Amino acid sequence: xxxxxSKTAWLAALAVIIAPTVWAEEIGGSATERLQATAQTSxxxxxxxxAQLEExxxxxxxxxxxxxxxxxxxxxxxxxxxxRQRTGLNLSFDYQTLYQKSSDxxxxxxxxxxxxxxxxxxxxxxxxxxxxxxxxxxxLENRHRLGQPIAPSALAGEIGYVGATGVTFSxxxxxxxxxxxxxxxxxxxAGFVAGRIDPGDYSxxxxxxxxxxxxxxxxxxxxxxxxxxxxxxxxxxxxxxTDQIYALGLVSDANGSLTDIDWFPSGSExxxxxxxxxxxxPSKRYLTNVHLGLYHVDERTDAGVPSAKGAILxxxxxxxxxxxxxxxxxxxxxxAPIARRAVNAGLLWRPGFYDxxxxxxxxxxxxxxxxxxxxxxxxxxxxxxxxxxxxxxxxLQHINNSGFNNVDPWIVGLRFRIxx
Numbered sequence: 001x002x003x004x005x006s007k008t009a010w011l012a013a014l015a016v017i018i019a020p021t022v023w024a025e026e027i028g029g030s031a032t033e034r035l036q037a038t039a040q041t042s043x044x045x046x047x048x049x050x051a052q053l054e055e056x057x058x059x060x061x062x063x064x065x066x067x068x069x070x071x072x073x074x075x076x077x078x079x080x081x082x083x084r085q086r087t088g089l090n091l092s093f094d095y096q097t098l099y100q101k102s103s104d105x106x107x108x109x110x111x112x113x114x115x116x117x118x119x120x121x122x123x124x125x126x127x128x129x130x131x132x133x134x135x136x137x138x139x140l141e142n143r144h145r146l147g148q149p150i151a152p153s154a155l156a157g158e159i160g161y162v163g164a165t166g167v168t169f170s171x172x173x174x175x176x177x178x179x180x181x182x183x184x185x186x187x188x189x190a191g192f193v194a195g196r197i198d199p200g201d202y203s204x205x206x207x208x209x210x211x212x213x214x215x216x217x218x219x220x221x222x223x224x225x226x227x228x229x230x231x232x233x234x235x236x237x238x239x240x241x242t243d244q245i246y247a248l249g250l251v252s253d254a255n256g257s258l259t260d261i262d263w264f265p266s267g268s269e270x271x272x273x274x275x276x277x278x279x280x281x282p283s284k285r286y287l288t289n290v291h292l293g294l295y296h297v298d299e300r301t302d303a304g305v306p307s308a309k310g311a312i313l314x315x316x317x318x319x320x321x322x323x324x325x326x327x328x329x330x331x332x333x334x335x336a337p338i339a340r341r342a343v344n345a346g347l348l349w350r351p352g353f354y355d356x357x358x359x360x361x362x363x364x365x366x367x368x369x370x371x372x373x374x375x376x377x378x379x380x381x382x383x384x385x386x387x388x389x390x391x392x393x394x395x396l397q398h399i400n401n402s403g404f405n406n407v408d409p410w411i412v413g414l415r416f417r418i419x420x
Contacts, residue, residue, distance in 0.1 A: 057090070094418065105159055115143070134184070140174070151170045197232075215395075219338065229253065233263060290315040335369070359381050360379070
């Protein structure tokens, strides 16, 4: 995902959701129950603003591993909940950091660190509490380096890796990353959102895709055959065709930028993605899902990037509420994506200690540059939830045939997140 430097602007376009904003019962529930509740907030993935807000809100309702720590946050949480009930504004703040160190570097720079402060909002302004509610959704954030010459988003270039070792952890100062109107239709069976969106929230989503709470490497979170642009304006539509079959289509600015909020600055150059999928029920979309996705991205003339197209077959399944398996097959034609062919697979497992989570994934990919060898990316993480609000994640990545490096580097990572 390409991130540039910024200006400010503001206006609308369209993308889609297929379920209304639904507030779950006022209980924390298990992690599985939380995923079922968050899946109904938006067609977007677990890292989208509505889903992240609801996931964090429900987790704070659980019995805590560290009650003494959480009591410090109780007045803030009570104030936020009172605001939501009185005005419909669900407002949340989080701060996360990521430190990464590589065992090898082409340039001598082998460490990277970044911090990210975000304000997330979902303001239900139309038909609050009804079937067809409308909300204004936004994320205002600041990304900055922390004590190192580069952020994790730049580490791949230092080690000769064709990919990204730390998704979203960059150095772009203050930006309005998303701002859109979300409107549910047909009693929640269809809908749209209008505004500035992140196409990554709507492309090839499985129930584990959240770079702030699960994996860090792009090629594990997504298929590397998919050239997802940065946030921009677009249009989409979708909905459930039956109780189990859904369809989604998305068109957005192929030159989207996290920081340059312009209306199609290079003209009509589009990223287009369509998906048809199956899930046992709308609430289980994150837990069990099979879908076929197709994409096409136009030539980006000013950037000098040719057009590309491709297809992805993706699936995940959750067993006994604590083990999720996932896998993807991907193909592309063109040099815009990282890879022209890729397969990735992995698992997430909850060992039963509070809300802790273990994940392991591997991706084997043929780079779009045919002169490079097949590249294998491994990643494993363990997330330790210190309390309802604080999580610490250790992460280990290994790259075999990293592209432009004869050495196969290991990357150690440490991530911290606090949400209020």
